[in-house]
Amino acid sequence: MARYIIQRLLSTIPTLFGILTIVFVMIRIAPGDPALAILGDNASQEALNAFRERMGLNDPMIVQYWDFLKGLFSGSLGTSMVTGTPVTESIGEVLPFTLELAFGAIFFGVIIGVPLGIISALWRNGWLDYFFRVVSLLGLSFPAFLTAILLILWLSIEWRIFPVISTPTSGGLWDRIYNLILPALSLGLIMVAYIMRSARSAMLDVLGEDYIRTARAKGAPGRRLIWHHALRNALIPIVTVVGLYFGLLIGNAVLTEIIFNRPGLGKLIVLSLNQRDYTTLQGLMVVSALMIVIVNLLTDICYALVDPRVKLK
Amino acid sequence: MKFVKSTMAAALLATSALTLPTITQAQELTMAVAAQSAGQLDPHVSTRTEDKVVFAMVFNGLVRFAPGSMSSDAIEPDLAESWETSEDGLVWTFTLRQGVQFHGDYGEMTAEDVVYSLNRAADPDRSSVASDYRAFESVEAVDDYTVRITLSEGIPSLLGVVANYHGGNIVSARAAEELGENFATNPVGTGPFAFGELAEGQFVRLTAHEGYFRGAPQLDAITIRYISETSARDLAFQTGELHMIEGERENRWVENTTSGGEIAVDVFEPGELRTLHVNTTAEPFDDIRVRQALAHAINREELIAFAGDVVARGNEAPVPDGYIGHESDIDFLPYDQDRARELLAEAGYPDGVTVPIAITERASLFGPMQVIQAQLSQVGINLEFEVMEHSAWHAAIRDDVSPLVLYGAARFPVADTYLTQFYHSDSIVNTPTAVTNFSHCSLADEQIVAARSEPNPERQQELWSEAQQLLVTEVCSIPLFELLQVWARAPEVDLGYELEGSLSLGPVITEQTTLSE
Numbered sequence: 001m002a003r004y005i006i007q008r009l010l011s012t013i014p015t016l017f018g019i020l021t022i023v024f025v026m027i028r029i030a031p032g033d034p035a036l037a038i039l040g041d042n043a044s045q046e047a048l049n050a051f052r053e054r055m056g057l058n059d060p061m062i063v064q065y066w067d068f069l070k071g072l073f074s075g076s077l078g079t080s081m082v083t084g085t086p087v088t089e090s091i092g093e094v095l096p097f098t099l100e101l102a103f104g105a106i107f108f109g110v111i112i113g114v115p116l117g118i119i120s121a122l123w124r125n126g127w128l129d130y131f132f133r134v135v136s137l138l139g140l141s142f143p144a145f146l147t148a149i150l151l152i153l154w155l156s157i158e159w160r161i162f163p164v165i166s167t168p169t170s171g172g173l174w175d176r177i178y179n180l181i182l183p184a185l186s187l188g189l190i191m192v193a194y195i196m197r198s199a200r201s202a203m204l205d206v207l208g209e210d211y212i213r214t215a216r217a218k219g220a221p222g223r224r225l226i227w228h229h230a231l232r233n234a235l236i237p238i239v240t241v242v243g244l245y246f247g248l249l250i251g252n253a254v255l256t257e258i259i260f261n262r263p264g265l266g267k268l269i270v271l272s273l274n275q276r277d278y279t280t281l282q283g284l285m286v287v288s289a290l291m292i293v294i295v296n297l298l299t300d301i302c303y304a305l306v307d308p309r310v311k312l313k
Numbered sequence: 314m315k316f317v318k319s320t321m322a323a324a325l326l327a328t329s330a331l332t333l334p335t336i337t338q339a340q341e342l343t344m345a346v347a348a349q350s351a352g353q354l355d356p357h358v359s360t361r362t363e364d365k366v367v368f369a370m371v372f373n374g375l376v377r378f379a380p381g382s383m384s385s386d387a388i389e390p391d392l393a394e395s396w397e398t399s400e401d402g403l404v405w406t407f408t409l410r411q412g413v414q415f416h417g418d419y420g421e422m423t424a425e426d427v428v429y430s431l432n433r434a435a436d437p438d439r440s441s442v443a444s445d446y447r448a449f450e451s452v453e454a455v456d457d458y459t460v461r462i463t464l465s466e467g468i469p470s471l472l473g474v475v476a477n478y479h480g481g482n483i484v485s486a487r488a489a490e491e492l493g494e495n496f497a498t499n500p501v502g503t504g505p506f507a508f509g510e511l512a513e514g515q516f517v518r519l520t521a522h523e524g525y526f527r528g529a530p531q532l533d534a535i536t537i538r539y540i541s542e543t544s545a546r547d548l549a550f551q552t553g554e555l556h557m558i559e560g561e562r563e564n565r566w567v568e569n570t571t572s573g574g575e576i577a578v579d580v581f582e583p584g585e586l587r588t589l590h591v592n593t594t595a596e597p598f599d600d601i602r603v604r605q606a607l608a609h610a611i612n613r614e615e616l617i618a619f620a621g622d623v624v625a626r627g628n629e630a631p632v633p634d635g636y637i638g639h640e641s642d643i644d645f646l647p648y649d650q651d652r653a654r655e656l657l658a659e660a661g662y663p664d665g666v667t668v669p670i671a672i673t674e675r676a677s678l679f680g681p682m683q684v685i686q687a688q689l690s691q692v693g694i695n696l697e698f699e700v701m702e703h704s705a706w707h708a709a710i711r712d713d714v715s716p717l718v719l720y721g722a723a724r725f726p727v728a729d730t731y732l733t734q735f736y737h738s739d740s741i742v743n744t745p746t747a748v749t750n751f752s753h754c755s756l757a758d759e760q761i762v763a764a765r766s767e768p769n770p771e772r773q774q775e776l777w778s779e780a781q782q783l784l785v786t787e788v789c790s791i792p793l794f795e796l797l798q799v800w801a802r803a804p805e806v807d808l809g810y811e812l813e814g815s816l817s818l819g820p821v822i823t824e825q826t827t828l829s830e
Contacts, residue, residue: 031705038352040360041707042724042734043441045747047358050438082352083513084494090513149544157548164549165538167515261540261549263515271349271514274704 001304005297012293016286023285024068027278028061034276038082055081068282077283082275087283090268095287098264100176101256102249104184106242109191114238116192117199118226121207132196139193144252148186148259155182166260183260187252191245198241202234209233235306243299247292340531342806342828344557345538345546346819350514353497356482357433357440362818366537367517369817371416372484372502374477375407375427375460380823383582383726383814385637388472392422392483392503393460402467402768407475409458414524416507419485424454426486431462433489434480442480444748445725467766469729469773470637478725478816505530505824515539530824531809556806556828557820560799562677564621570801577802580624582814583723584795586633587616587681590735590751591788595716597668602660604788608646609653610692611685617794619684625794631736631784633795635814638728638764638777645785653692665693671715672698673706677796682719710751713743718751721796723818728777732761736784754789757781805829 034057035048043051052058056067071078077087116136120129156164162182168175206212207230215229254266265284272280348363356368377391378384393407413422433439435446450465464471475481488501500508505527506519516538521530538555540546546558547570560566560578567578589611597603617625628634629645657665672682679700686696696717701709710718724730733748734740738755740748757780764776784790800820802808809825 031701031708033704033708033711036707036711037704038361039358039441040352040362040364041722041749042360044437044444045745046437046443047441080513082350083498083511085498085513093512094514152548156552160552163554164545164552165540165554258542259545261515261538261545263512267514274349274702275352276704 001301005301008297008300009293012290015293016289019289020072020282020286021065023282024065025061027273027276027281028064032276034081034278037274037276077286078279080280081277082280087280090280091265091283091287094263094265094268097262098250098253098257098266100180101183101187101253101262101264102246104180105187105191105249105253106246108185108188109195110238110242112188113192113195114199114231117196117238118203118231120196120200121203122226124204129200133200136193136196139189142189144187144190145255145259147189148183148256151182151186152259164261166262179262183256183262186260187249187256190252191242191249194241194245195238198237199234202237203230206230206234232306236303239299239302239306243295243302246295246299250288250291340533340828341536342532342534342557342822342826343536343538343555344820344822345540345549345555345559347541347543347546347559348539349541350539351511351517351537354500354508354511354517355497356484356500356502357430357442357480358497360441360479363539365817366819366821367500367508367519368479368482369477369504369815369819369821370506370519370535370823371500371504371508372477372482373413373504374481374483375409375475376472376481377477378814378816379810380821380825381808381810381812381814383816384635385470385473385726388476391477392427393475398471402471403464405462405464405471406455407460407462409460410526411458413503413526414522415485415488415503416501416522417488419488419501422483422485422503423457424460425457427460427483428452428454429486429489430483431475431480433484440480445474445480445730467768469727469765470725473725473727506535506822509534525824527824531827532822535822550801550803553803556803558801559819560801562620562624562796562799564623567621567623567799575804577804579800579802579812579820580797581800581812582635582797583726583816583818584626584628584633584635584797585721585723586628586731586795587678587719587721587793588631588735589685589791589793590718590720591790592713592716592718592751592753593787593789594753595713597660597662597666598716600660601788602656603662603666605646606653606656606660606692607689607694608788608791609649609656610689610694611791611793612648612688613793614648615688616681616684619681620794620796624797624799626797628792628795629785630781631790631792632728632731632777632781633723633726636724636726636728636731638732638774640778640781642778643782643785646788650692657693662693665695667695667697668716669697669699670717671701671706671709672719673703674700675703678719678721681793685719711742711747711749713751715751720749720751722749723816725816728781729761729765732757732777732780733765736780736789737761752789754784754787756787756789757783 035051039047039051056064079086080090116132120132123129152164155161166179166183168179212230215225257264257267269284346363346366352361352364353359354367356372373391375393376388379387379389392409394410396407398405415422431452435443435449437443448464448466448468450463453461455461485501489496492499498511505522505525507522509518509520511517516536519535521533523529543561549555550558570576571578591598591604613627617627629643630640632639672679689696735749736754736757738758739746740750741753742751760776760780764773767773798818805828807827808820809823812820815821
């Protein structure tokens with residue numbers, strides 16, 4: 001398996017390189033001026049020119065690209081054009097927030113979605129099944145920001161259970177979890193619909209299999225039949241959905257982070273884009289692309305773990 | 314099913330066991346500005362509005378605008394105890410307070426720090442506002458507590474450029490040298506609050522400077538949060554997570570926020586003047602008749618009504634109201650649609666004219682521009698919008714891509730600043746010395762330059778008035794209305810002064826600001 005992982009990681013290098021080049025060019029040809037965005041609209045032309053010179057923005061793009069690659073090969077993503085702090089440091093500060101948000105969302109997605117999917121499958125075409133299917137359809141059609149705002153109105157404003165600004169302040173574990181619940185729930189609700197639908201169809205497929213009929217004939221108790229025999233085999237499509245939609249989660253995390261005022265990769269991407277902080281943006285793109293690659297890899301590894309028939313070569 | 318029930322019940326129990334943490338640390342004030350993040354926290358480098366709020370609490374100038382005021386009449390001693398000037402107004406000698414301490418272990422502020430700071434502010438490689446100090450010939454430390462500034466020519470307000478605003482802020486020379494570029498993320502001044510922490514995209518935390526020369530602050534700390542979404546600020550303010558928020562500059566917002574009765578909404582100076590700048594060198598506006606038609610077609614009253622009369626007020630002069638040198642008695646082209654159509658026909662556009670323009674997506678400018686678009690279409694001037702992201706728009710209008718530019722700005726409150734940056738030929742956009750002269754007008758250059766060093770205040774005012782009238786008559790721009798600053802404040806916050814104006818465009822928290830239980 002180790003060889004497989006190394007091969008997969010090596011094969012991502014050209015992908016990352018391509019992404020990096022496209023991002024590098026795209027953000028530079030996009031309209032906007034970093035000097036103006038960073039120094040403010042009242043800065044003198046001399047100051048703007050001095051800033052561009054200092055940051056190497058007056059150099060031809062190919063020279064800037066070469067400088068960037070040199071930095072990258074020496075293991076540096078550069079320093080932020082706004083704050084002057086190393087990009088790796090800025091990303092390192094916010095990355096844990098995005099990861100905990102994504103995993104928190106998956107947690108909510110799974111603990112709500114899987115049971116609902118199983119219930120739907122077990123009561124196929126019953127009123128409960130129809131009800132959950134309609135609810136999941138609604139979930140799919142609901143924009144993430146609307147769910148977030150409704151949750152804030154309900155749980156923060158009306159009931160005052162959670163804060164509106166979900167930024168942990170004390171640094172303690174409990175404070176961190178407390179500030180994570182609402183954003184993770186909001187993002188997780190998007191996953192519920194996907195997970196529920198795939199859990200339902202996977203369960204229906206599995207429940208129709210011969211070995212389930214055999215287990216039933218042998219008198220296996222209902223609960224054991226579902227949890228032990230059926231669910232384990234139904235997990236593969238669910239794992240695929242979780243892996244596939246991880247990218248979607250990271251995308252939606254941008255909105256969630258903004259609405260809940262949480263630090264994170266998404267919020268930093270938007271900020272760097274608006275401030276035309278080229279170096280930070282490049283670093284963020286590398287990290288985001290790398291995250292998607294790693295998650296896909298982890299998804300493949302999970303297949304092998306949940307289904308012994310799958311061999312990673 | 315049982316499993317689901319029990320899980321949900323446990324989750325609900327766990328969450329309901331929590332209570333929302335309201336602000337229990339009574340002496341920590343939390344405020345939110347409408348921005349995404351702090352930028353470079355170096356007062357000589359950043360001119361961004363969101364950073365000015367921080368500078369006002371961390372730094373001092375030789376003199377200062379009294380808290381709550383931005384009137385030049387209210388300038389008072391700050392780091393300087395007293396000052397004197399030569400008869401010709403070219404040599405200024407400041408006597409500094411003794412015993413003023415910088416934050417941290419950067420020691421006492423002396424004349425060396427003042428000399429260093431003012432020279433730094435005048436250096437274009439290290440300062441964004443160097444042009445404000447172009448008349449500075451030398452800044453010398455006569456002794457540890459005396460600074461002498463010699464000017465090469467008179468300037469409209471020497472005290473203005475050594476006040477606690479942009480380049481006038483005094484930094485610790487040792488800190489600036491030791492920290493280099495990192496000074497922008499670790500600023501060191503003498504103000505009532507010291508820089509504590511910067512979390513990019515989230516907040517800046519300031520802590521009380523116990524050794525502040527006016528006395529230790531009443532508050533222990535201030536957290537300035539950056540929340541660009543109005544609704545997010547409003548909601549967090551409602552739940553008590555924020556004590557003060559930057560509001561929307563709309564009557565409707567003010568009314569909604571104050572409807573509960575307890576919340577104070579401060580509406581204060583400066584008014585950011587919204588002006589429609591007209592490129593006098595680009596077709597069809599290179600013809601003065603088209604520019605006049607434009608001016609006749611705009612209905613200011615309607616624009617003011619759009620924002621609301623609590624937060625907006627009309628202004629026909631190119632210099633904002635309240636600035637030294639503002640001329641209130643301007644002979645301007647009144648709203649007259651028939652005359653506009655006539656002028657347009659005379660200029661060769663009897664069937665109207667279509668003009669493509671660039672406009673930001675930001676509501677504070679996009680909204681009024683839509684009103685203007687509707688007004689102009691009634692006389693046959695059809696504006697085709699290219700709506701751009703704000704930052705891209707700022708760059709585009711400096712590249713001269715739009716013949717009409719709706720711009721809003723507040724500057725140092727002396728006519729010279731506004732006239733120089735927006736109407737002097739040196740400031741024409743897309744030139745090596747560009748600032749924000751979008752109209753390409755240069756016809757008031759003589760008056761602007763002469764007024765700058767005119768020693769007689771009456772004559773100086775005449776020159777400024779003349780310049781403003783010329784700009785209006787030639788329709789270099791159409792000044793429309795001013796939008797005041799709007800902030801909401803929880804009832805427990807006592808600023809310690811009457812807030813009538815703030816050059817930092819936000820309420821300044823001073824050593825006297827308190828939070829009641």
